[in-house]
Amino acid sequence: MAVNISILIIDDDEDICEYMKTLLLATGYQVETLSDPTLAEEKVRSEEYHLLIVDLMMPKMDGIELIKQIRRADSDVAVVVFTGYPSVETAVDALKLNVSDYIKKPFDVDEFREKIADVLRRKGLLLNPEAELHRTIGHNIRRIRKEKELTLKQLARRTSLSVSLLSQIERAESSASVSSLYKVAVALGVKLTVLFGEY
Structure with missing residues (x-):
């Protein structure tokens, strides 16, 4: 599912870096860590990453300042920030810099993995977006x-x-034609777009 997705974790705490790296490697991502945020901008310029995970509170550099530098190097890369000291101000600052998500420390492992997958999904980076679409349609029809x-x-x-056929569509085992989906939407009394969810 996650083949060739490259992630960089930037946190001055090497233990946190290794812990998150282990979690993400187990999911199938390619993961690197960086404990010196002053090297991040150059690393992002010289390597290609799909997602960066950035701690907001680091002694060598403020996380918001780091994200500004990252955005100068790559305006499109997905960025997830995490912090043990969440505040409305830092959340707003992060959102202004087009941050994809915000995670509070300590975090739940399953929630962490799901947030990362969700960010990658929204960026269209998961290996099979078509399968994801079929799952979404099937889930919505069933619901x-x-x-x-x-x-x-x-x-x-x-x-x-x-x-x-309807059973196969609900279980995402078969892709339905637009005509079939239209019939289903009419029969359920919803707009066709409702079946597609956020796609």
């Missing part, structure tokens, strides 16, 4: 169908599609 208390058989009758 709306359950909310409306419809069985697959009832939805099949409303759409003139087979129960088997």
